[in-house]
Amino acid sequence: MLSTVVDDxxxxxxxxxxxxxxxxxxxxxxxxxxxxxxSEKVEIIFTALRNTVNELGEKAFKWQRRDITSHIVQIWVTLIKSMMIEGEWLEKKTIPTINEYNTNAYVSFALGPIVLRALYLVGHYLSEDAVRSSEYHNLFRLMSTCGRNLNDIQGFKKDKKTGKLNGVSLLMIHDPAVSTKEEAMRKLTACIDSSRSGLMELILKKNGSVVPRACKDLFWDMCRVVHLFYVSNDGYTSAQQMVGYVNYVLFIPLQLPEEM
Structure with a gap:
């Protein structure tokens, strides 16, 4: 919720x-x-950020035995800067290259403050070396790339109406092999498949892995969530459908065939 407020x-x-x-x-x-x-707006948002981050830092200390607040703050700084870059592109009507867009877009998808902070609370020690490792970064990048590309496919019509660029429209602009939205979406779908496979490979990797398996599993769990969220449309605009999924998971008993 806080990420959405900051994004707005x-x-x-x-x-x-x-x-x-x-x-x-x-x-x-x-x-x-x-x-x-x-301004009052800035005060409200900063105060909410500070309270949320400090509360998390206190909870995480139980498992990590060190202050991880500075890392969570840096996650927010990186996210906010990526959001501002997108805002400047829109304001100045800048058309970024595909590489420029992708480098920024997986961060602005805003899973950092959700998943990366949760890693400190799953009950396993997460060392500074693990947090700084390429493995950690790639787990986050691949998970977020899946989410961003799914969002771009399902949000293409809405973004087009508001004048926002996304992965679909940029492929149509920059890629000479892409001339229609359908071709662009197929290319993004292939990228999603590749990112998901790469993510699973990292999660299953044992030799040389410095990120605890329980932490790596969170990246896969979130990857599954974003696939559900964007399975047929943009989950943000389909609140009733999302509530239905939650009810099925938490409240509606699983019905098995009588013979079982």
Whole structure:
């Protein structure tokens, strides 16, 4: 929910000065006081971020025996900056290259504050070396790439109406082998399949792996969630359908054939 609020803030909900100021405050983090806020919007969002991150830091200390707050703050800084880049592209009508878009888009999909922070709470020690490893980064990149491409496919019509570029439209612009949205979507689907396979390969890897298996499983679980979320449309605009899925998982008893 907090990621959505921040995304809306950088998607026209805040002024350019407010957006820059929020980044500066999150980068500063320690020592921010009431006199530092230039608007009520910035104060509300920063306060919510600070309370959420500090609460998580306290809970994670039980398992990690160290302060992981600075890492969670950096996750938010990276996410917010990626959101601002997308906002600037839209404002200036900039058409990024496919590589520029992909490098930024998997971060702005906003799974960092959801999955990466949860890794500290699954009951396994996650070392600094593991967090800085290429394995950790690639697990996050592949999971997020699946989500972003699924989002771009299902959100193409909506993004086109609002003037936003996404992976589908950029392929139609830049890729000489792509001339229709159907061709672009097929290419993104192939990328999703490749990313999902790469993710599973990393999860199953034992030799040389520094990320605990229980932590790696979270990346796969979220990959499954985003596939469900975008199975037929954009889950954000299909709240009733999402509630139905939740009810099936949590409340509606599983019905087995009588002979079983």
């Amino acid at each position: 803030f950088y998607d026209g909900g805040g002024s350019k000065d407010e957006q820059l100021h929020l980044i500066q405050l999150v980068e500063k983090w320690n020592g921010v006081s009431a006199t530092d806020f230039t």
